[in-house]
Amino acid sequence: MFTDADAAVLYDLLNPWDPGHQPGDAYYNELITAADSVLDVGCGTGAMLAFARDHGHRGRLVGLDPDTAALDRARRHTGIEWVEGTAAGAAWTAEFELAIMTGHAFQSLISDDDLRASLAAVHTALRPGGRFAFETRHPQARAWEGWNRSDPADVVELTHPTGGPLRVWHEVDSVAGDLVTFHGTTARPDGTVLRTDHATLRFLDAAALDALLAEAGFEIDAHYGDWMRGPVTGASREIIVVARRP
């Protein structure tokens, strides 16, 4: 058995939050440090807010995620509000200076209806003047083409504290319009499969993003194409957005 709790531990092993070494983590950490109240939408195991608290953030920190096992892991960190739920179900009104979605959590919002409801709820949760910062993979970079076990960069071998030595890889099942459906496999090094996780992600372009954000009442402060705040170009792999509730 490789449980949901084991998978949450694996997530942190594969995705350590490290603003000292990861430019994307440093970018978000800077925004969080400057805000007195932060809502982390799709907080997962909570590493981003835990880092901020451990490094002196004294304001209100709230993490929201629908994944029970990830949130259980987040709850190891005290002094932060951990709330189980989806972005669309966020029920705060004008309480936050900053809302964030990291780790491409935004791409988990698949349907137009869910995107609209999620953006409306985040907008309502922000104070006037508050900002919503998130990133989404730029469709032009076709990141899904690297989610393939024949690409050595996709196959990770590591030792899990309770699961022992593991091999993890991805395979794409379908690409339909801007939706990419794929699965991740967690296996023993001999190939014995312990777990398969399926997911669909949406790859919106900047024009579609802007239209949805405007419809929800946001103004766009910035689009960046990289974590050093460079512009979005034909080579950008990310669309990094800062939107503001007027």
Ligand SMILES: C[S@@+](CC[C@H](N)C(=O)[O-])C[C@H]1O[C@@H](n2cnc3c(N)ncnc32)[C@H](O)[C@@H]1O
């Ligand atoms: C790849 S993880 C990113 C976690 C964390 N933000 C990070 O940077 O490590 C994506 C997260 O989005 C969450 N998620 C999926 N659908 C969501 C929704 N509708 N609303 C909020 N979060 C959602 C998942 O449960 C998962 O924890």
